[in-house]
Amino acid sequence: xxxxxxxxxxxxxxxxxxxxxxxxxxxxxxxxxxxxxxxxxxxxxxxxxxxxxxxxxxxxxxxxxxxxxxxxxxxxxxxxxxxxxxxxxxxxxxxxxxxxxxxxxxxxxxxxxxxxxxxxxxxxxxxxxxxxxxxxxxxxxxxxxxxxxxxxxxxxxxxxxxxxxxxxxxxxxxxxxxxxxxxxxxxxxxxxxxx
Numbered sequence: 001x002x003x004x005x006x007x008x009x010x011x012x013x014x015x016x017x018x019x020x021x022x023x024x025x026x027x028x029x030x031x032x033x034x035x036x037x038x039x040x041x042x043x044x045x046x047x048x049x050x051x052x053x054x055x056x057x058x059x060x061x062x063x064x065x066x067x068x069x070x071x072x073x074x075x076x077x078x079x080x081x082x083x084x085x086x087x088x089x090x091x092x093x094x095x096x097x098x099x100x101x102x103x104x105x106x107x108x109x110x111x112x113x114x115x116x117x118x119x120x121x122x123x124x125x126x127x128x129x130x131x132x133x134x135x136x137x138x139x140x141x142x143x144x145x146x147x148x149x150x151x152x153x154x155x156x157x158x159x160x161x162x163x164x165x166x167x168x169x170x171x172x173x174x175x176x177x178x179x180x181x182x183x184x185x186x187x188x189x190x191x192x193x194x195x
Contacts, residue, residue, distance in 0.1 A: 001191050004028050006057050006069035011154075015175045016068070022193040023066070030056040034071070034082070042080050046071045047107030047120045054109045054116075066184075066191045067111045072174045074149030076102040081149045090139045093150040094157070099129035102149070104172045108180055110188060119183050121176035123167030125153070130161050 001023040005013055008029045016025055032053055036045050049071035057067055074081040076096060084090035102125055109118045138157045144150045151157045153165075153172040170177040184192040 001193070002026060002062075002065045003191060004057065004061070004065055004067045006030075006053050006067055009174065011173065012070065012175050015170060015173060015177060016180075019177055019181050020194050021191070022195050023191050028057060029053075032056065042073075042075055042078055043103075043105060043122070044120075045080060045107075046073045046105045047109070047118045049073075050107035050109040051118055054111050058111060061111070061113045063113050065112070066188055068108060068180075069111075070106055070108040070175060072104060072106040072148045072171075074102055074104055076100070076149075083148055084145055084150045086145075087139055090144055090150040091135055094130065094135045094138065095132070097125075097127050097149065097151070098135070098161075099127060101126045104149070106171050106174060106176050108176065108183075110183065112188065115187070117183070117187060119176075119179055121168055121171045121179045123165055123169070123171045125162060125172060126164040127161050128163045130157075134160065 003023045003025045005025055005027050006029050013027050034049050036048050050069050053069040054067055061067055081093050084093055103122050104125055105122045107118060107120045142155050144152060153162060168176045168178055
Protein backbone atom coordinates (compact mmCIF):
# COMPACT_ATOMS: atom_id res chain seq x y z
CA UNK A 1 0.00 0.00 0.00
CA UNK A 2 1.18 3.49 -0.81
CA UNK A 3 -0.01 6.84 0.44
CA UNK A 4 0.67 9.63 -2.02
CA UNK A 5 0.84 12.83 -0.01
CA UNK A 6 0.12 15.60 -2.50
CA UNK A 7 2.27 18.17 -0.80
CA UNK A 8 5.72 19.75 -0.88
CA UNK A 9 5.67 20.02 2.90
CA UNK A 10 8.17 17.83 4.75
CA UNK A 11 6.28 18.82 7.92
CA UNK A 12 3.10 17.14 6.65
CA UNK A 13 5.09 14.05 5.69
CA UNK A 14 6.59 13.88 9.20
CA UNK A 15 3.12 14.26 10.72
CA UNK A 16 1.58 11.43 8.72
CA UNK A 17 4.61 9.19 9.35
CA UNK A 18 4.24 9.84 13.09
CA UNK A 19 0.94 7.91 13.26
CA UNK A 20 2.77 4.68 12.42
CA UNK A 21 1.14 3.62 9.18
CA UNK A 22 2.50 0.61 7.34
CA UNK A 23 1.91 2.16 3.92
CA UNK A 24 4.84 3.75 2.11
CA UNK A 25 4.45 7.53 2.13
CA UNK A 26 5.51 9.40 -0.99
CA UNK A 27 5.58 13.18 -1.42
CA UNK A 28 4.33 14.34 -4.80
CA UNK A 29 2.90 17.67 -5.81
CA UNK A 30 2.07 19.79 -8.81
CA UNK A 31 1.93 23.57 -8.56
CA UNK A 32 -1.60 24.91 -8.85
CA UNK A 33 -3.01 28.39 -8.58
CA UNK A 34 -4.77 28.48 -5.22
CA UNK A 35 -7.74 30.42 -6.57
CA UNK A 36 -11.25 29.91 -5.25
CA UNK A 37 -14.64 31.38 -6.18
CA UNK A 38 -15.27 34.66 -4.35
CA UNK A 39 -18.80 33.60 -3.41
CA UNK A 40 -17.63 30.50 -1.52
CA UNK A 41 -18.10 30.43 2.26
CA UNK A 42 -14.68 31.23 3.79
CA UNK A 43 -15.00 28.17 6.05
CA UNK A 44 -15.14 25.95 2.93
CA UNK A 45 -12.10 27.37 1.14
CA UNK A 46 -9.58 24.90 2.62
CA UNK A 47 -11.70 21.92 1.53
CA UNK A 48 -12.19 23.38 -1.94
CA UNK A 49 -8.44 23.90 -2.37
CA UNK A 50 -7.58 20.46 -0.97
CA UNK A 51 -9.77 18.84 -3.63
CA UNK A 52 -8.40 21.15 -6.32
CA UNK A 53 -4.86 20.06 -5.45
CA UNK A 54 -5.78 16.40 -5.99
CA UNK A 55 -7.11 16.82 -9.54
CA UNK A 56 -3.75 16.90 -11.40
CA UNK A 57 -2.48 13.88 -9.43
CA UNK A 58 -5.32 11.38 -9.96
CA UNK A 59 -4.53 10.27 -13.51
CA UNK A 60 -1.81 7.85 -12.43
CA UNK A 61 -3.47 6.52 -9.25
CA UNK A 62 -3.23 2.73 -8.85
CA UNK A 63 -5.66 0.58 -6.86
CA UNK A 64 -3.15 0.17 -4.03
CA UNK A 65 -2.62 3.94 -3.63
CA UNK A 66 -4.39 6.54 -1.52
CA UNK A 67 -3.90 10.18 -2.49
CA UNK A 68 -4.12 12.70 0.33
CA UNK A 69 -4.11 16.43 -0.40
CA UNK A 70 -4.75 19.22 2.08
CA UNK A 71 -4.90 22.95 2.49
CA UNK A 72 -4.88 25.13 5.59
CA UNK A 73 -6.31 28.62 5.95
CA UNK A 74 -6.35 31.08 8.81
CA UNK A 75 -9.67 32.85 9.29
CA UNK A 76 -9.79 36.11 11.24
CA UNK A 77 -13.06 38.04 11.41
CA UNK A 78 -14.33 36.21 8.28
CA UNK A 79 -11.19 37.23 6.35
CA UNK A 80 -8.84 34.58 5.00
CA UNK A 81 -5.20 35.15 5.83
CA UNK A 82 -3.16 33.20 3.32
CA UNK A 83 0.60 32.98 2.90
CA UNK A 84 2.25 36.39 3.10
CA UNK A 85 3.73 37.89 -0.05
CA UNK A 86 6.59 39.64 1.77
CA UNK A 87 8.05 40.67 5.14
CA UNK A 88 5.71 43.64 5.59
CA UNK A 89 2.61 41.52 4.95
CA UNK A 90 3.85 38.84 7.36
CA UNK A 91 4.37 41.44 10.10
CA UNK A 92 0.94 42.96 9.43
CA UNK A 93 -0.80 39.56 9.56
CA UNK A 94 0.74 38.58 12.88
CA UNK A 95 -0.02 41.99 14.35
CA UNK A 96 -3.68 41.44 13.37
CA UNK A 97 -3.67 38.12 15.26
CA UNK A 98 -2.14 39.64 18.40
CA UNK A 99 -4.41 39.72 21.47
CA UNK A 100 -7.26 37.99 19.66
CA UNK A 101 -8.84 34.72 18.54
CA UNK A 102 -8.79 33.21 15.07
CA UNK A 103 -9.64 29.89 13.44
CA UNK A 104 -7.30 27.56 11.61
CA UNK A 105 -9.21 25.39 9.15
CA UNK A 106 -7.67 22.46 7.31
CA UNK A 107 -9.41 20.62 4.51
CA UNK A 108 -8.16 17.13 3.65
CA UNK A 109 -9.16 15.32 0.48
CA UNK A 110 -8.70 11.54 0.34
CA UNK A 111 -8.95 9.69 -2.94
CA UNK A 112 -8.40 6.20 -4.31
CA UNK A 113 -9.05 5.01 -7.84
CA UNK A 114 -12.64 4.21 -6.81
CA UNK A 115 -13.62 6.54 -3.96
CA UNK A 116 -13.09 10.07 -2.70
CA UNK A 117 -14.15 12.22 0.23
CA UNK A 118 -13.19 15.45 1.97
CA UNK A 119 -13.00 16.22 5.67
CA UNK A 120 -12.57 19.58 7.36
CA UNK A 121 -11.25 20.43 10.80
CA UNK A 122 -11.29 23.74 12.67
CA UNK A 123 -9.23 24.86 15.66
CA UNK A 124 -9.61 28.10 17.60
CA UNK A 125 -6.30 29.75 18.47
CA UNK A 126 -5.92 32.59 20.97
CA UNK A 127 -2.84 34.80 20.95
CA UNK A 128 -1.65 36.96 23.84
CA UNK A 129 -0.71 40.52 23.01
CA UNK A 130 2.54 40.58 21.05
CA UNK A 131 4.94 43.52 20.98
CA UNK A 132 6.20 44.88 17.65
CA UNK A 133 9.68 43.74 18.68
CA UNK A 134 8.44 40.15 19.15
CA UNK A 135 6.61 40.13 15.81
CA UNK A 136 9.58 41.51 13.89
CA UNK A 137 11.98 39.12 15.66
CA UNK A 138 9.83 36.15 14.68
CA UNK A 139 9.37 37.18 11.05
CA UNK A 140 13.06 38.01 10.55
CA UNK A 141 14.36 34.87 12.28
CA UNK A 142 11.81 32.27 11.11
CA UNK A 143 10.72 33.74 7.74
CA UNK A 144 7.18 32.28 7.82
CA UNK A 145 6.42 33.13 4.19
CA UNK A 146 5.22 29.59 3.37
CA UNK A 147 2.67 29.51 6.20
CA UNK A 148 -0.99 30.52 6.23
CA UNK A 149 -1.45 33.43 8.61
CA UNK A 150 2.34 33.94 8.66
CA UNK A 151 3.07 31.68 11.61
CA UNK A 152 3.84 28.15 12.67
CA UNK A 153 2.47 27.15 16.07
CA UNK A 154 5.38 24.72 16.47
CA UNK A 155 7.86 27.61 16.26
CA UNK A 156 8.96 30.32 18.71
CA UNK A 157 5.85 32.47 18.19
CA UNK A 158 3.67 29.54 19.25
CA UNK A 159 5.74 28.97 22.38
CA UNK A 160 5.53 32.55 23.60
CA UNK A 161 2.35 33.86 21.98
CA UNK A 162 -0.37 31.21 21.90
CA UNK A 163 -2.22 31.21 25.22
CA UNK A 164 -4.99 28.71 24.33
CA UNK A 165 -6.22 26.45 21.60
CA UNK A 166 -9.61 24.76 21.31
CA UNK A 167 -9.39 21.80 18.98
CA UNK A 168 -6.64 19.79 17.34
CA UNK A 169 -3.09 21.13 17.76
CA UNK A 170 -1.87 19.18 14.71
CA UNK A 171 -4.60 20.80 12.62
CA UNK A 172 -2.85 24.13 13.26
CA UNK A 173 0.40 22.53 12.03
CA UNK A 174 -1.40 21.58 8.80
CA UNK A 175 -2.81 18.06 9.21
CA UNK A 176 -5.59 17.06 11.66
CA UNK A 177 -4.09 13.68 12.56
CA UNK A 178 -6.93 12.34 14.71
CA UNK A 179 -9.62 13.13 12.14
CA UNK A 180 -7.44 11.84 9.31
CA UNK A 181 -6.62 8.55 11.04
CA UNK A 182 -10.22 7.93 12.11
CA UNK A 183 -11.45 8.64 8.57
CA UNK A 184 -8.86 6.31 7.06
CA UNK A 185 -9.78 3.58 9.55
CA UNK A 186 -13.47 3.84 8.67
CA UNK A 187 -13.40 4.68 4.97
CA UNK A 188 -10.04 3.36 3.70
CA UNK A 189 -9.13 0.55 6.16
CA UNK A 190 -6.36 -1.12 4.10
CA UNK A 191 -4.33 2.10 4.33
CA UNK A 192 -4.73 2.44 8.11
CA UNK A 193 -2.72 -0.71 8.95
CA UNK A 194 -0.12 -0.07 11.62
CA UNK A 195 3.54 -1.10 11.47
